[in-house]
Amino acid sequence: MPRSHPSRRSKTPSSARAPAPGSVATPGSVATQGSVATQGSVATPHLVAEQGLRGRLAACGIGPSVQRLAIAEVVLASDRHPSAEAVLAAVSARLPSISRATVYATLRLFAERGLVRELALEEGRVVFDPKLERHHHFIDDESGAIVDVPWEALAVRGVPALAGLDVREFQVVLRGTLRADGPVQRSSSSPHAST
Numbered sequence: 001m002p003r004s005h006p007s008r009r010s011k012t013p014s015s016a017r018a019p020a021p022g023s024v025a026t027p028g029s030v031a032t033q034g035s036v037a038t039q040g041s042v043a044t045p046h047l048v049a050e051q052g053l054r055g056r057l058a059a060c061g062i063g064p065s066v067q068r069l070a071i072a073e074v075v076l077a078s079d080r081h082p083s084a085e086a087v088l089a090a091v092s093a094r095l096p097s098i099s100r101a102t103v104y105a106t107l108r109l110f111a112e113r114g115l116v117r118e119l120a121l122e123e124g125r126v127v128f129d130p131k132l133e134r135h136h137h138f139i140d141d142e143s144g145a146i147v148d149v150p151w152e153a154l155a156v157r158g159v160p161a162l163a164g165l166d167v168r169e170f171q172v173v174l175r176g177t178l179r180a181d182g183p184v185q186r187s188s189s190s191p192h193a194s195t
Contacts, residue, residue, distance in 0.1 A: 053077065060113035070095050071106045075116055081127040081137075081146040121146065121173050136172040147182075149174065 053072045054064040062068060074090045075082060082090070088103045107128055111118040116128040121137055127146065136149040149172070159167050 056115065060115055062109060062113060062115075067091075067095065067098055067102050068106055070098070071103060072110070072115075075107070075110065075128050076130045078130065079148070081119070081121075081129050083125065083127050087128070134171075136174065138174040138176065138178075140178045141175060142177060145178065147178070 053069055053076060056076060057064045057068060057072060064072075070091045071087060074087050084104050084107055087107060088098070088100055091098050091103060107116070107118075110116045111128065114132070116130050117132065118126060119129050119137075120126050121139060131148060134151040136151065136154055138147040138149050139145070140147070154172050156170070156172060159170060
């Protein structure tokens with residue numbers, strides 16, 4: 001068996017080397033290809049969630065870079081309907097060097113690959129919806145919050161019978177005011193906070 005030349009051997013201890021692609025490692029953990037690294041012997045919720053996001057990206061043919069995973073965590077691991085700017089703000093807190101172009105391109109890629117739906121629910125405002133099942137939306141006039149409305153909650157009749165139109169999909173967008181006993185509490189954050 002040939003021996004490597006001493007000057008070509010890695011001087012990095014094996015415990016400090018980067019994990020193999022498709023694995024997750026944290027300080028004090030050992031990861032193998034396709035495994036979830038653990039803190040001690042217990043998988044942390046963050047690592048389990050990250051491994052799930054890696055799998056979702058891989059299933060759509062998307063390489064799980066650090067930037068893409070951070071964006072996926074904001075968009076896919078939530079029931080919110082964030083705009084690209086809201087995603088940029090959230091991801092920048094964790095990855096200050098991420099660019100606006102990376103966030104926009106990644107969100108576009110996620111939409112093209114079917115991970116999110118890009119929605120223009122009102123003029124000049126595009127949001128990304130991680131919920132792919134058929135559903136409608138309610139937009140609060142005061143806060144701009146977006147609330148999912150179950151598909152079965154509304155009956156829309158006559159869509160197949162519309163003369164001269166081949167309808168691919170549709171949804172109802174309701175607007176009004178969230179009541180105190182509604183599905184979400186009003187937040188005092190930005191005027192266009194989305195849930």
